[in-house]
Amino acid sequence: MPFTQNQGAKIYWDEQGEGPPLLLIMGLGWTSHMWYRSRPVLARNFRTIAFDNRGVGESDVPQGPYSISLMAFDAAAVLTASGVEGAHICGLSMGGMIAQEFALQYPARVRSLILGSTAPGGPHAVRAEREVLDLLLAPRGNPEELARAIYPYIYDSHTSDARKEEDLAVRRPWFPTIEGYLAQLQGIMAWEAYGRLPEIAAPTLVIHGETDRLVPPENGRKIAARIPNAKLEMIPHASHIFSTDQPEASHRAMLEFLAAHANDPRPLEGGAMRSASH
Numbered sequence: 001m002p003f004t005q006n007q008g009a010k011i012y013w014d015e016q017g018e019g020p021p022l023l024l025i026m027g028l029g030w031t032s033h034m035w036y037r038s039r040p041v042l043a044r045n046f047r048t049i050a051f052d053n054r055g056v057g058e059s060d061v062p063q064g065p066y067s068i069s070l071m072a073f074d075a076a077a078v079l080t081a082s083g084v085e086g087a088h089i090c091g092l093s094m095g096g097m098i099a100q101e102f103a104l105q106y107p108a109r110v111r112s113l114i115l116g117s118t119a120p121g122g123p124h125a126v127r128a129e130r131e132v133l134d135l136l137l138a139p140r141g142n143p144e145e146l147a148r149a150i151y152p153y154i155y156d157s158h159t160s161d162a163r164k165e166e167d168l169a170v171r172r173p174w175f176p177t178i179e180g181y182l183a184q185l186q187g188i189m190a191w192e193a194y195g196r197l198p199e200i201a202a203p204t205l206v207i208h209g210e211t212d213r214l215v216p217p218e219n220g221r222k223i224a225a226r227i228p229n230a231k232l233e234m235i236p237h238a239s240h241i242f243s244t245d246q247p248e249a250s251h252r253a254m255l256e257f258l259a260a261h262a263n264d265p266r267p268l269e270g271g272a273m274r275s276a277s278h
Contacts, residue, residue: 003058004081006074012058013051013078017043020111020262021084024050025075025102027093027117028136028188029181031057031174034167037243041251046258049087051078053098055180064183068094068121068191071184072101079109088258089202090114093215093240094184097121100193100223103200110202112261114254117212117240119219120226122192126218128153136185143175144168153213154240163244197226204230205257209238209245231257 003010014032022042024035032050042048052059053071075098079087086109091099096118103110119125127133132153139146147168155164176184204227208220217234224232233253238245 002081004077006077007070009054009060009062009074011051011054011060011074011078013049013081015047015049015082016040017046017048019046020258021079021082021087022046022048022258023075023079023084023087023089024048025089025091025095025098026050026053027091027095028184029056029176030171033057033170033174036170037247038251038254042254042258045255045262046088049078049082049084051075053095053184055183056176057174061177061180061183064179065186065190066183067187068097068101069105071098071187072105075099075102076106076109085109086111088112088114088261090116090254091118092116093118094188097188097191097193100197100200101191103202103204104193104196107199107201112258113200113202113204114207114257115204115220115223116207116250117209117215117220117242118223119215120192120194120197120223121188122194124192124194124222126216126222128214128216132214139178139181144172147171147175150214156209156211156237156239156245158237159239159245167241167244194222194226197223198228200227203257203261205233205253206230207233207235207242207250207253209235209240209242211238212240212242214240 088111096115206224208217224230242250
């Protein structure tokens with residue numbers, strides 16, 4: 001079982017598939033298991049590398065808060081542990097924030113960038129409505145009750161209950177501790193990349209569900225407008241978890257983008273590996 005040590009935490013990671021490396025970064029309180037719909041599709045053509053962010057799953061839960069920059073450093077440590085210099089980077093929600101920070105901190109290690117259901121942070125980010133923020137900031141009840149309470153904000157109204165329950169069944173063994181959850185959440189609240197986004201030079205795809213109530217879709221539009229030559233894919237009848245709401249459409253968008261850049265190694269600048277161990 002692969003682990004790597006980074007900045008006081010043991011970070012779990014694994015890999016599936018063969019081909020160009022693709023690093024998958026999951027969101028707030030969710031483990032790498034939650035790539036279960038997308039990963040088999042992606043692993044047909046890519047060496048997918050996924051990991052549990054610090055604070056969740058099989059990774060350690062050190063004292064927080066965990067800054068987004070620190071979690072991007074964890075991602076770089078995972079790539080180094082897997083023997084990969086540069087990879088395609090795909091992040092969902094908080095994972096999209098980590099992916100933005102990764103692209104800014106380690107540009108020579110990014111072949112392409114996929115940012116899903118995410119925001120640029122800071123005052124330019126478009127906030128969710130008050131009721132969902134209350135759920136996130138002051139979670140009440142047991143983890144399963146909280147998971148169900150947030151359904152209306154992360155799934156499209158047309159998505160079947162059966163699909164939502166499939167997601168919950170995968171999540172259930174890996175609900176985070178309150179300490180790990182809040183340590184990640186504090187990192188989200190303190191982070192901002194909006195002013196730095198024009199520095200991202202990697203080919204970028206921004207994917208957002210049109211009915212996302214957790215991270216409103218205007219955030220995706222703002223990110224795509226700030227990153228030079230970014231492609232924006234808005235998915236109808238999809239909310240925050242677009243791979244559950246519209247798996248075919250979301251996977252098609254990801255695969256078409258990756259195929260366009262899969263054989264572009266992007267020249268890696270000297271010292272890229274050193275930058276992951278500053």
